[in-house]
Amino acid sequence: MILAMDIGGTKLALGVAGRDDFAKTGRLARIIKEPVPPPGTPEVVIPRLLTMSRELLGGDGVRLSAIGISIGGPLDHVSGTVVNFPHLPGWINVPLAGRMAAELGAPAALDNDANLGALAEHRWGGWEVHDMVYLTISTGIGGGIIVGGKLLHGIGSAAGEVGHITVQTGGPRCPCGNRGCLEMMASGTSTARRAREALEASPGDGAILRRLAGDDPGMITSALVLRAAHEGDRLAAEIWEGTAEYIAIGVGSIIHILAPQIVVLGGGVAQAGEYLLEPVRRRLRDHGTYMPLGRIRIEGARLGHDSALIGAATLALGN
Amino acid sequence: MILAMDIGGTKLALGVAGRDDFAKTGRLARIIKEPVPPPGTPEVVIPRLLTMSRELLGGDGVRLSAIGISIGGPLDHVSGTVVNFPHLPGWINVPLAGRMAAELGAPAALDNDANLGALAEHRWGGWEVHDMVYLTISTGIGGGIIVGGKLLHGIGSAAGEVGHITVQTGGPRCPCGNRGCLEMMASGTSTARRAREALEASPGDGAILRRLAGDDPGMITSALVLRAAHEGDRLAAEIWEGTAEYIAIGVGSIIHILAPQIVVLGGGVAQAGEYLLEPVRRRLRDHGTYMPLGRIRIEGARLGHDSALIGAATLALGN
Numbered sequence: 001m002i003l004a005m006d007i008g009g010t011k012l013a014l015g016v017a018g019r020d021d022f023a024k025t026g027r028l029a030r031i032i033k034e035p036v037p038p039p040g041t042p043e044v045v046i047p048r049l050l051t052m053s054r055e056l057l058g059g060d061g062v063r064l065s066a067i068g069i070s071i072g073g074p075l076d077h078v079s080g081t082v083v084n085f086p087h088l089p090g091w092i093n094v095p096l097a098g099r100m101a102a103e104l105g106a107p108a109a110l111d112n113d114a115n116l117g118a119l120a121e122h123r124w125g126g127w128e129v130h131d132m133v134y135l136t137i138s139t140g141i142g143g144g145i146i147v148g149g150k151l152l153h154g155i156g157s158a159a160g161e162v163g164h165i166t167v168q169t170g171g172p173r174c175p176c177g178n179r180g181c182l183e184m185m186a187s188g189t190s191t192a193r194r195a196r197e198a199l200e201a202s203p204g205d206g207a208i209l210r211r212l213a214g215d216d217p218g219m220i221t222s223a224l225v226l227r228a229a230h231e232g233d234r235l236a237a238e239i240w241e242g243t244a245e246y247i248a249i250g251v252g253s254i255i256h257i258l259a260p261q262i263v264v265l266g267g268g269v270a271q272a273g274e275y276l277l278e279p280v281r282r283r284l285r286d287h288g289t290y291m292p293l294g295r296i297r298i299e300g301a302r303l304g305h306d307s308a309l310i311g312a313a314t315l316a317l318g319n
Numbered sequence: 320m321i322l323a324m325d326i327g328g329t330k331l332a333l334g335v336a337g338r339d340d341f342a343k344t345g346r347l348a349r350i351i352k353e354p355v356p357p358p359g360t361p362e363v364v365i366p367r368l369l370t371m372s373r374e375l376l377g378g379d380g381v382r383l384s385a386i387g388i389s390i391g392g393p394l395d396h397v398s399g400t401v402v403n404f405p406h407l408p409g410w411i412n413v414p415l416a417g418r419m420a421a422e423l424g425a426p427a428a429l430d431n432d433a434n435l436g437a438l439a440e441h442r443w444g445g446w447e448v449h450d451m452v453y454l455t456i457s458t459g460i461g462g463g464i465i466v467g468g469k470l471l472h473g474i475g476s477a478a479g480e481v482g483h484i485t486v487q488t489g490g491p492r493c494p495c496g497n498r499g500c501l502e503m504m505a506s507g508t509s510t511a512r513r514a515r516e517a518l519e520a521s522p523g524d525g526a527i528l529r530r531l532a533g534d535d536p537g538m539i540t541s542a543l544v545l546r547a548a549h550e551g552d553r554l555a556a557e558i559w560e561g562t563a564e565y566i567a568i569g570v571g572s573i574i575h576i577l578a579p580q581i582v583v584l585g586g587g588v589a590q591a592g593e594y595l596l597e598p599v600r601r602r603l604r605d606h607g608t609y610m611p612l613g614r615i616r617i618e619g620a621r622l623g624h625d626s627a628l629i630g631a632a633t634l635a636l637g638n
Contacts, residue, residue, distance in 0.1 A: 131473065145576070147466055154450065154578025155614050165572040169488045169499070178571065178606040180488070252497060253484040253572050257464070259473025287497040295474050 001062055003053055003104070004028065004313035006070040006113065006306075009087030010036055012049060013309050016056050019065050022313055026124035031306065032056055040088035046096070050103050067100050067108035068316030070116045070308040072142075077157045080110040109315050115151050115160060116311025117303075118144025121264050123314050125302040129261040133254055134301070135162055136267035137247070141183040145258065163187070167249040186246040188269045191222035195239045208233035222269050243269070244279035251280065252287050255296055266301030273300050320381055322372055322423070323347065323632035325389040325432065325625075328406030329355055331368060332628050335375050338384050341632055345443035350625065351375055359407035365415070369422050386419050386427035387635030389435045389627040391461075396476045399429040428634050434470050434479060435630025436622075437463025440583050442633050444621040448580040452573055453620070454481055455586035456566070460502040464577065482506070486568040505565040507588045510541035514558045527552035541588050562588070563598035570599065571606050574615055585620030592619050 002022060006013040012035075015028035022028065032052060037044050057064060073091075074083040080097020101108040111119075118134035121127070132146040141163035145152040152159045163183030164176050171180025184190055196217045199206045209228035213219040222243070228236035251263050270276055281298050303310060321341060325332040331354075334347035341347065351374070356367050376383060392410075393402040399416025420427040430438075437453035440446070451465040460482035464471040471478045482502030483495050490499025503509050515536045518525045528547035532538040541562070547555035570582055589595055600617050622629060 143576075147471065152466065152577070155580050156578060158578035159576065161575040161578070164575040166568045167485065167488065169486065169490075169568065171488075176606075249485045249488065254576060256480040256483040257462075257478065257573060257576055258471070259475060259477035259480070261474050287495075 001057060001064050002313055002316040003057065003064055003067045003106070004070070004309050004316060005049060005053075005067070005100075006309040006312055007045065007049070007085070007088075008036070008072070008113075012036055012045070012052065013306070014049070014052050014056050015306070015309050015313060017313060019317070023317055026120070026310060026314070028306070028310065028313060030056060031309065036088065041090035042094050042096075043090070045088070046099060049100070053104060064104055064106040066316035067097075067104060067106050068116075068312035068314065069097060069100065069108060069110045070113045070312040070315075071096070071110065072113050075110060075112055075157055077109070077111045077115075077153055080108060082110070109318065111151070111311075111315055112142070112144075112157070113308040113311075114142030115144040115153075116315060117142075117266055117301075117307040118146055118160070118264075118311070119151055119314050120303050120307045120311035121266065121301055122146045122149070124310060125264065127262055127264070127299075127302075131258070131260040132262050132264060133162075133251075133258060133260045134264045134266060135247075135251070135270075136301075137187060137265060137269040138267035139187060139189050141187050141267075145260075147258075162250060162254060165250045165253050167246045167253075182246060182250040186243045186250070186269075188222040191225055191239060191243045191269065192220045194242060195220050195225045195236065198235055198239055202235060206233055206235035209236045223272075226272055226275060240275075241279060244276060245283055247276070248280045248283035248287065251298065252284055255284075260296065262297040262299060264299055264301050266303070266307060270300055276300075320376060320383050321632055321635040322376065322383055322386045322425070323389070323628050323635060324368060324372075324386070324419075325435075325628040325631055326364065326368070326404070326407075327355070327391070327432075331355055331364070331371065332625070333368070333371050333375050334625070334628050334632060336632060338636070342636055345439070345629060345633070347625070347629065347632060349375060350628065355407065360409035361413050361415075362409070364407070365418060368419070372423060383423055383425040385635035386416075386423060386425050387435075387631035387633065388416060388419060388427060388429045389432045389631040389634075390415070390429065391432050394429060394431055394476055396428070396430050396434075396472055399427060401429070402475075428637065430470070430630075430634055431461070431463075431476070432627040432630075433461030434463040434472075435634060436461075436585055436620075436626040437465055437479070437583075437630070438470055438633050439622050439626045439630035440585065440620055441465045441468070443629060444583065446581055446583070446618075446621075450577070450579040451581050451583060452481075452570075452577060452579045453583045453585060454566075454570070454589075455620075456506060456584060456588040457586035458506060458508050460506050460586075464579075466577075481569060481573060484569045484572050486565045486572075501565060501569040505562045505569070505588075507541040510544055510558060510562045510588065511539045513561060514539050514544045514555065517554055517558055521554060525552055525554035528555045542591075545591055545594060559594075560598060563595060564602055566595070567599045567602035567606065570617065571603055574603075579615065581616040581618060583618055583620050585622070585626060589619055595619075 085091035097108040097110040143162035168180030174181040404410035416427040462481035487499030493500040
């Protein structure tokens with residue numbers, strides 16, 4: 001059996017599969033999910049993960065051959081150490097892979113959720129490419145880069161931090177220190193923020209969006225912006241076009257650096273499908289003629305919510 | 320012997336070396352250069368290159384083992400075809416490597432000048448890294464990417480086109496179709512253009528720069544801007560800081576995508592050395608805290624004008 005774990009800021013997910021079975025299908029036989037137990041420190045989360053693992057694996061007769069672990073934030077994939085997981089307290093320099101390997105008696109590997117999303121999409125998305133860039137656009141924006149069929153890690157396992165490409169020169173300050181990062185302009189959170197700012201600046205506009213949000217700007221989400229745009233709200237349509245424009249600028253910079261065969265957009269915001277892909281492709285065509293853009297595909301992710309978990313299982317396969 | 324060729328918009332350069340000797344030292348035994356013969360079409364340039372090659376190789380007894388060719392612009396490195404060399408007329412879909420191989424009787428390989436500059440800098444710069452990004456900042460801005468010790472080509476041999484990363488959102492239109500490309504803001508040509516625009520907008524400023532240019536804005540170059548800044552010209556200092564800022568934004572985006580061990584800045588504008596490197600490093604530190612920036616070096620190129628030619632010889636070594 002192989003075991004996959006995905007540690008999120010609010011949720012733990014585990015999956016198991018027979019090794020050969022997973023290697024053929026990319027499907028996990030069983031998945032369990034539960035909220036992160038409070039207070040979310042390694043001291044409570046790791047024992048909980050171990051208990052969940054033993055439950056999932058069942059009796060003593062099961063032979064566990066490898067473990068793959070997904071977590072967000074800076075980590076060292078070589079030593080299997082979580083450097084800092086900012087969404088939960090106390091996760092600083094935790095040798096997580098080593099700990100899991102020792103407790104569960106099988107080799108364990110660790111990588112970040114966006115990288116593992118990329119790995120899953122590359123291996124199981126049916127794209128048949130060797131060079132891929134994967135972006136996950138949800139609360140934040142992350143990414144993973146596949147070169148020659150393998151994940152590119154870079155120094156400090158830091159490659160693929162596409163959320164911090166500059167797309168709005170002199171734009172709003174990002175917590176990273178830079179201004180106008182892609183994540184600050186085009187994530188779900190940022191799209192909602194830009195919509196709230198626009199409503200505040202134009203009290204006479206955005207009637208449909210205001211109504212959909214129940215006149216509470218705090219209720220605005222990127223999905224609501226898209227829905228309002230559909231129902232004919234001009235302000236919402238401009239905000240959504242802005243999101244596509246910023247993503248196109250970021251993808252344009254990525255493409256000119258890497259010239260991958262495909263750019264795959266995943267995550268909650270990308271679930272808009274063609275409503276996001278079409279304007280991104282259009283703006284990329286408008287922007288650049290030097291690149292073989294006709295040959296670089298811009299597509300939506302084929303794997304769903306569990307892509308990081310499936311990526312973790314795929315990582316385990318490599319062991 | 321190995322033979323290296325560098326075909327530029329105004330100049331042809333050829334070099335030869337003993338294969339073993341070059342593999343040890345990275346030095347060409349002899350280099351010859353001459354202007355591109357008019358009108359610069361393949362019909363006149365290719366025969367001239369062949370004549371120069373035969374002169375350089377000397378008598379019949381010489382055994383040529385491989386040829387490496389450098390040229391700018393879109394090409395297909397796999398088939399050895401120049402897709403379009405925009406600086407000379409008629410260079411469209413020219414199977415240059417095959418032609419040279421047939422005429423000179425040795426295998427020939429072709430790549431673009433920025434990629435070969437990167438290859439040379441990686442192999443002979445003494446950096447001892449496996450992941451490098453090389454930027455050449457002169458009239459235009461190009462680049463080459465080394466991943467795992469090898470050049471990254473991407474689809475259509477188009478990777479490394481770092482001159483078309485967006486660094487000024489909504490900025491001036493680039494011939495590529497995009498706005499605010501790095502090349503449009505920070506190349507030598509663009510730095511001079513920004514200086515001329517600033518002088519025009521502020522008739523009372525830039526007295527030193529005006530004097531150095533002999534009161535002829537057409538004489539302004541990026542080197543003159545740097546010199547005026549040194550002599551205390553505030554307008555020139557702001558323009559030069561702008562160049563460093565745009566390069567830092569571009570390098571910041573590159574770093575967040577690739578996390579290379581080193582970014583090497585080459586080309587005429589980078590000959591400013593620390594006058595460019597210091598402000599670029601400073602602005603990168605100001606910008607980003609998520610990256611292991613302390614571990615990513617930003618350095619000036621160690622190879623000089625002939626880096627593309629040396630890269631072409633290095634490419635020949637691979638044959």
